[in-house]
Amino acid sequence: MVNMGKPKVVILGAGFGGLTAARAAAKFAQVTLIDRHNFQTFLPLLYQVSTAGLAADHVAYPIRGALRKTNVEFRMGVPKQINASSNELILDSGDCISYDHLVIAMGSTTADFGIPGVTKFAFGMKTVGEALAIRSRVMRAYESMCNPGSAEKFEIAIVGGGPTGVEMAGAFAELIRGPLKSDFAAAAQRIHVSIIEGGPRLVPSFSASLSARTQRDLEKLGVTVRTATAVKEVNENSIQTSAGEFIPANITIWAAGVKGVNEMEELNLPVLKGRIQVEETLQVTGYENIWAIGDIAGAIGSDGNMLPMVAPVAMQQGRFFAKQVKARTAGLSLKAFKYTDKGSMATIGRHKAIVEVKGIRIAGPIAWLAWLWLHLFYILGGRNKIGTMADWTWNYLTFDRGNRHIMDSF
Numbered sequence: 001m002v003n004m005g006k007p008k009v010v011i012l013g014a015g016f017g018g019l020t021a022a023r024a025a026a027k028f029a030q031v032t033l034i035d036r037h038n039f040q041t042f043l044p045l046l047y048q049v050s051t052a053g054l055a056a057d058h059v060a061y062p063i064r065g066a067l068r069k070t071n072v073e074f075r076m077g078v079p080k081q082i083n084a085s086s087n088e089l090i091l092d093s094g095d096c097i098s099y100d101h102l103v104i105a106m107g108s109t110t111a112d113f114g115i116p117g118v119t120k121f122a123f124g125m126k127t128v129g130e131a132l133a134i135r136s137r138v139m140r141a142y143e144s145m146c147n148p149g150s151a152e153k154f155e156i157a158i159v160g161g162g163p164t165g166v167e168m169a170g171a172f173a174e175l176i177r178g179p180l181k182s183d184f185a186a187a188a189q190r191i192h193v194s195i196i197e198g199g200p201r202l203v204p205s206f207s208a209s210l211s212a213r214t215q216r217d218l219e220k221l222g223v224t225v226r227t228a229t230a231v232k233e234v235n236e237n238s239i240q241t242s243a244g245e246f247i248p249a250n251i252t253i254w255a256a257g258v259k260g261v262n263e264m265e266e267l268n269l270p271v272l273k274g275r276i277q278v279e280e281t282l283q284v285t286g287y288e289n290i291w292a293i294g295d296i297a298g299a300i301g302s303d304g305n306m307l308p309m310v311a312p313v314a315m316q317q318g319r320f321f322a323k324q325v326k327a328r329t330a331g332l333s334l335k336a337f338k339y340t341d342k343g344s345m346a347t348i349g350r351h352k353a354i355v356e357v358k359g360i361r362i363a364g365p366i367a368w369l370a371w372l373w374l375h376l377f378y379i380l381g382g383r384n385k386i387g388t389m390a391d392w393t394w395n396y397l398t399f400d401r402g403n404r405h406i407m408d409s410f
């Protein structure tokens with residue numbers, strides 16, 4: 001259906017930013033949303049899939065379902081070329097889609113910072129497939145350790161002490177001390193978790209007191225915390241540090257950083273420090289009608305640094321983009337994007353979390369409850385909310401984790 005007179009908006013990527021932009025722009029524009037998957041991944045809970053706390057389908061929501069009450073058209077596909085002079089986008093299917101405004105919202109991918117072995121041996125944490133692969137690797141090792149006479153040890157090394165790494169480390173420690181110990185204690189006690197951070201403290205975006213609390217909480221769960229430890233190389237069963245030490249690592253999980261997806265280079269867009277270069281209006285530098293939002297966009301914050309790669313930035317930019325196009329269509333001038341930081345939170349385990357909002361710092365059970373409710377609120381779809389609540393309630397009441405399956409073999 002062609003909407004005469006409405007601007008034609010094409011959005012690449014149906015994540016936090018793209019989906020928000022599509023819903024907001026659909027009120028006044030003809031919108032096409034394109035993604036390589038037919039579902040949106042709720043990345044903040046991906047680590048719970050890896051650690052058997054949540055079923056994979058609870059963090060994935062069908063994009064068509066999310067768009068049902070809108071006029072947004074969805075296309076599954078991958079962009080191959082942008083013809084900016086004719087306002088056309090070519091997809092991997094060969095289809096050519098014309099646009100008045102094109103939005104790049106394809107998110108980020110694991111950044112290896114050129115460190116040898118990361119791509120080959122470490123597991124990233126960006127897709128449901130990666131989360132399931134991590135779970136299978138750990139559970140398969142555990143099954144082998146349960147065999148009679150086994151004295152094998154298994155070292156889980158998480159690189160990166162930001163919220164993702166910390167949440168992952170705490171969740172693995174609880175999986176080992178809880179369900180795996182109940183199933184076969186002798187095997188569980190031979191699994192060990194360590195977290196490696198290059199900077200002087202964990203969760204550096206939080207205050208020093210909450211960092212210290214996080215480290216204490218993780219250590220209480222049996223996690224070895226190594227700060228000020230730079231990784232030089234990742235091998236199959238170890239990590240070499242810059243100081244020349246070898247840390248045992250039968251699985252390395254890379255939570256040390258992300259950069260814009262590689263397609264930004266393939267599409268010949270301007271890239272600066274691993275993200276698309278944008279103006280303060282969110283227009284891609286050098287283009288009037290190509291925009292970038294979310295993780296892939298290198299928008300600069302009030303402190304002069306690039307904005308953090310977090311969901312609230314992507315969602316606020318999605319809504320802001322829609323307002324910009326509406327203004328442009330009405331002949332009004334564009335504005336500069338300003339991010340409103342509503343605070344940060346991370347959970348370490350049962351009753352253990354940290355929250356920092358405008359200088360207010362909370363740790364412990366209240367922070368943990370706030371974390372649970374906020375994540376439940378933002379998960380898309382009633383089925384996923386109910387499923388997540390059911391898994392969490394079961395885990396809480398029984399100290400069990402029902403998603404310990406190895407599902408990568410046929």
Ligand SMILES: Cc1cc2nc3c(=O)[nH]c(=O)nc-3n(C[C@H](O)[C@H](O)[C@H](O)COP(=O)(O)OP(=O)(O)OC[C@H]3O[C@@H](n4cnc5c(N)ncnc54)[C@H](O)[C@@H]3O)c2cc1C
Pocket residue numbers: 012013014015016017018034035036037039040041043044045046047077078079105106107108125126163164261263293294295296309310311312314
């Ligand atoms: C493990 C993990 C935990 C996180 N936890 C938190 C948290 O607790 N709180 C928080 O605020 N933020 C968290 N984040 C960050 C947050 O998820 C991102 O900042 C947010 O998803 C960015 O939104 P986006 O729209 O830019 O990208 P995304 O939400 O990643 O969406 C990008 C979309 O683009 C699609 N895409 C990518 N490449 C292509 C292609 N070539 N062709 C077609 N489609 C493509 C993808 O399939 C995806 O649907 C976490 C991230 C990770 C990885």
